[in-house]
Amino acid sequence: MKNYKIFVDAHIFDGEFQGTLTYVKELYLKILFLNPNITLYFGANKIENIKEYFGNHPNVRYIQYSSTRSFCRIFIEIPKIINELGFTHAHFQYVIPFVKNRNCKYIVTIHDILFNDFSNDFSFFYRLQRNILFFLSAKRCDYLLTVSDYSKQKIAKQFNIKTNKIIITPNAVSDDYFHFKTSKNESKIYISDRYAVQNFILYVSRIEPRKNQNLLVTAFVKEKLWKKGFALVLIGDNTLHSGLFDNISSLRKEIKKSIFWFEKVNDLDLKNFLNAAEFFVYPSKAEGFGIPPLEAGALCTPVVCSNTTAMADFDFFNPYFFDPNNYEEFVKIINQMTQNRKSIDLSAIQSTIKGKYSWEESAKIMLEKVISV
Incomplete structure (x- = not known):
């Protein structure tokens, strides 16, 4: 059985608690349980927050980011990490790097694009920035995931992506x-x-x-x-x-x-x-x-x-x-x-x-x- 080496951008663990953190935590705890041939590499600034959930699991490694700015992390530091360590897959929430490694499959989960349907609740700059980054990530990734059929239909329509190209990995309860x-x-x-x-x-x-x-x-x-x-x-x-x-x-x-x-x-x-x-x-x-x-x-x-x-x-x-x-x-x-x-x-x-x-x-x-x- 093939051994998989997966990089997970886990910067979401650095900030406020939200559903995206639960998604990453629970999904990969179950993946580790189901497939012992997977090694996970979590990247974050506050790796102690990730260790709270994954501890010293033999199939888990931690990568300490040196940059605290999101632009430097996603577009400079992470591409360098992927090139140096040779991952089979890399998983991101919402945004993938502009530069891709051809030997690595890029996965992005876009949980929703509610800022378009409920534009009055978000600033113009908030919507503009995310529409550009999310659209480019959805188009350039190898696998596009979302968490509900509602989000799948909205992403497909607004980003002009065929629904059969979007995989639903539903949120759940721990x-x-x-x-x-x-x-x-x-x-x-x-x-x-x-x-x-x-x-x-x-x-x-x-x-x-x-x-x-x-x-x-x-x-x-x-x-x-x-x-x-x-x-x-x-x-x-x-x-x-x-x-x-x-x-x-x-x-x-x-x-x-x-x-x-x-x-x-x-x-x-x-x-x-x-x-x-x-x-x-x-x-x-x-x-x-x-x-x-x-x-x-x-x-x-x-x-x-x-x-x-x-x-x-x-x-x-x-x-x-x-x-x-x-x-x-x-x-x-x-x-x-x-x-x-x-x-x-x-x-x-x-x-x-x-x-x-x-x-x-x-x-x-x-x-x-x-x-x-």
């Missing part, structure tokens, strides 16, 4: 969510002791306009959920200005004290937040996939989820599935959830998520259609 043994009550005590938060509604993901957190805060205030004993917890990096914190700052003190924002929490605390929440709300207008509501559902936490873009596939969250552009519908569902959430068949939702979204299946697709061909 096994440890299904194996999390802490009870709901234990998680509530854990979060109360560490964060002084109780009886809370939860949102998890980056703070930016398309994520639509303002809708949730508006409903929380107008429906006076804080008076009904609920707190609101938001977890995620403040990535793009959305006016969210300006809105929160303008609220009365008695309301603001029921709203909590945590920029980052560790993996254990995140699971406990998801497990302890009264219910989870995901009001996003646009996602290339959308992992957080699945993670909440995997922990048998009730979920209120947007039904647009790639999230349209999450219809197992019905009837708590809503149009994020319809405030009245959203408020109706939120009020129903505050009163009737105990009637939801959470175990059925968990089973559906477990059966439909598997990192091992995504890894098998990667091995069969990309690496082993």
Whole structure:
């Protein structure tokens, strides 16, 4: 059996936590499990962040980048690394180098191009830069991957690429969510002791306009959920200005004290937040996939989820599935959830998520259609 030597540009581990990091981590943990003839070389500035997940695995090597600027990394340093070490494959997120090594197969995962469909939520320069780089990468790579059929169709149309040239390696839910043994009550005590938060509604993901957190805060205030004993917890990096914190700052003190924002929490605390929440709300207008509501559902936490873009596939969250552009519908569902959430068949939702979204299946697709061909 052929031995494969794969370079993975893992600079995503250097910055804020996001779905792309989960994708790289989980995909390659499963690939290592499935194929012992693969050696992975992860390149990053903060390799200690990658070692947290891959440790001293005998088939994993780490490459410390010397450059911190993205242009120098992708267009100068990485091509040099590939030329010197002779990889069979090199995998990138969104952008590949301009200069390619003819003996190496270049893989790029473009998770979404939402900046085109929802242009009002992104600056002109943001859209221009990514359209150029993503288009060139999609056209010049050897294998083009994405994470959902929604993203596949959008990439094919906007970049004029045949759909049969795009391979879907779906996002999924990590096994440890299904194996999390802490009870709901234990998680509530854990979060109360560490964060002084109780009886809370939860949102998890980056703070930016398309994520639509303002809708949730508006409903929380107008429906006076804080008076009904609920707190609101938001977890995620403040990535793009959305006016969210300006809105929160303008609220009365008695309301603001029921709203909590945590920029980052560790993996254990995140699971406990998801497990302890009264219910989870995901009001996003646009996602290339959308992992957080699945993670909440995997922990048998009730979920209120947007039904647009790639999230349209999450219809197992019905009837708590809503149009994020319809405030009245959203408020109706939120009020129903505050009163009737105990009637939801959470175990059925968990089973559906477990059966439909598997990192091992995504890894098998990667091995069969990309690496082993």
